[in-house]
Amino acid sequence: MLFVSRRIGMALEVIPTMGTSIIWFRRDLRLADHPALLAALAHGTTTPLFVLDPLFVERSGAARFAFLLRNIRALDGSMNRALVVRHGDPLDIVPRFAAEVGADKVFMSSDFGPYGSQRDTEVAARLTAMKVELVAVGSPYAVNPGTIRKSDGRPFAVFTPFSRVWVGHGWPAPLPAPTSMNFRGAPEVKCDGIPADPQLTAELPPAGEEAAWARWEHFAGDALSRYKEERNAPAIDGSSKLSPYLRFGVLHPRQLLAELRPDPHHDVYRSELCWRDFYADVLHHQPHTTWKNLQPKMEALPVDTDARAKQRFAAWCAGQTGYPIVDAGMRQMLATGWMHNRVRMIVASFLVKDLHLPWQWGAKFFMQQLVDGDIASNNHGWQWTAGTGTDAAPYFRIFNPLLQAEKFDPSGAYVRTWVPELAGVPDKFVHAPNDNPAGLPKGYVAPMVEHKAERDESLRRYKVVTGK
Numbered sequence: 001m002l003f004v005s006r007r008i009g010m011a012l013e014v015i016p017t018m019g020t021s022i023i024w025f026r027r028d029l030r031l032a033d034h035p036a037l038l039a040a041l042a043h044g045t046t047t048p049l050f051v052l053d054p055l056f057v058e059r060s061g062a063a064r065f066a067f068l069l070r071n072i073r074a075l076d077g078s079m080n081r082a083l084v085v086r087h088g089d090p091l092d093i094v095p096r097f098a099a100e101v102g103a104d105k106v107f108m109s110s111d112f113g114p115y116g117s118q119r120d121t122e123v124a125a126r127l128t129a130m131k132v133e134l135v136a137v138g139s140p141y142a143v144n145p146g147t148i149r150k151s152d153g154r155p156f157a158v159f160t161p162f163s164r165v166w167v168g169h170g171w172p173a174p175l176p177a178p179t180s181m182n183f184r185g186a187p188e189v190k191c192d193g194i195p196a197d198p199q200l201t202a203e204l205p206p207a208g209e210e211a212a213w214a215r216w217e218h219f220a221g222d223a224l225s226r227y228k229e230e231r232n233a234p235a236i237d238g239s240s241k242l243s244p245y246l247r248f249g250v251l252h253p254r255q256l257l258a259e260l261r262p263d264p265h266h267d268v269y270r271s272e273l274c275w276r277d278f279y280a281d282v283l284h285h286q287p288h289t290t291w292k293n294l295q296p297k298m299e300a301l302p303v304d305t306d307a308r309a310k311q312r313f314a315a316w317c318a319g320q321t322g323y324p325i326v327d328a329g330m331r332q333m334l335a336t337g338w339m340h341n342r343v344r345m346i347v348a349s350f351l352v353k354d355l356h357l358p359w360q361w362g363a364k365f366f367m368q369q370l371v372d373g374d375i376a377s378n379n380h381g382w383q384w385t386a387g388t389g390t391d392a393a394p395y396f397r398i399f400n401p402l403l404q405a406e407k408f409d410p411s412g413a414y415v416r417t418w419v420p421e422l423a424g425v426p427d428k429f430v431h432a433p434n435d436n437p438a439g440l441p442k443g444y445v446a447p448m449v450e451h452k453a454e455r456d457e458s459l460r461r462y463k464v465v466t467g468k
Helices: 035-043 054-059 062-078 090-101 114-129 159-169 209-220 223-230 243-247 253-257 264-285 296-300 307-318 324-336 341-354 359-369 375-386 401-408 413-418 451-466
Strands: 019-025 044-052 084-087 105-108 133-136
Touching: 019 035, 019 090, 035 044, 035 105, 035 133, 044 054, 044 090, 054 062, 062 209, 084 090, 090 114, 105 114, 114 133, 159 264, 209 223, 223 264, 253 264, 264 375, 296 451, 307 324, 307 341, 307 359, 324 341, 324 359, 324 401, 324 413, 341 359, 341 375, 341 401, 341 451, 359 375
Parallel strands: 019 044, 019 105, 044 084, 105 133
Antiparallel strands: none
């Protein structure tokens, strides 16, 4: 089969040797710029495999699971329906499948997450016992976690110095797509099939490489030229919205980096891609920080977990806090599986600093709802906002939701889109409808807390940590 990515240019003819291999797809659901796929094809006859891990199904919300399934279907279509999908624990499925197809090598992209690393180590051990080699080629990152270090060999804990070394280190150019693929797959090899999408209400982005590149073209053709100024405005289509595609490797960040040039707006977008590598690097070095504070001193910070706290959390989850910018963000996520990045910070700060709830509660809810839910980026993004993670700024950076809304959504267009109860509220009161002399619009709620008082309470609690 011929597949030539228009983003790559010349395609690559792969001349196989006489081996038999498996290409084990995971977070790399594409054909272009896929080093592990090219290595597998070069080794010989290749069977493409995707293992539907029940643990992923259990931990994913309906939106992310549905988006995964749609991209598996798109990948399968681009391979002439040769993809073999098996359901079960990869520790059992991959070795058994290698024996079934007579493979002497299993190729994959490296996984640096805590679960993925442990899984691959155990799979490698089982394959080795069968005299089959597990070969890692490439990863989902521009620069592999663990590569960027300080001059003394220690990993970075702050983004800015990491980013400088990251840019200086660089990354390879994207690899061409194969012109032909010598697959021995479905229907010759038994396939468990791709399940039907779960029932969901979120409206998801289209799946597949072509759809991802169409979104890039839309972004690069317009908003990228104003990205530095407009990326923080949630009412504007000013962000790339490519995070779901990067999450599942439908695109590789290296492909996007190759599209950028020296330019202030491109530089900021490059920096956003760097954050993704940075958080993966942090989690690689400190896997316990998936759910524990990176800064141990913050374990002393008092948080609320009682029945009243759970009621407040439920209101936050439903977008019923009485703070329009917070409610708009939560409702956008519930409706689309995605939330604007600036608003993610606002709603996270509100949960931790205004409601005094554990950041882990919010991070888990995000992972259940977001199509782009990535454990490293999501959880360390939450820690950044909570003041428990990788940042030189102190805990007392507390977002004022009203000021944030007035600065980044001055006309209230974003809020009105997702909180229709406020459609008729004058601009002057759209972010503070409780102050409107006409009263709250029907169906909307009064603010559940008073920000200034809760800000003072957050700072009072922080004194437990500092001892001052």
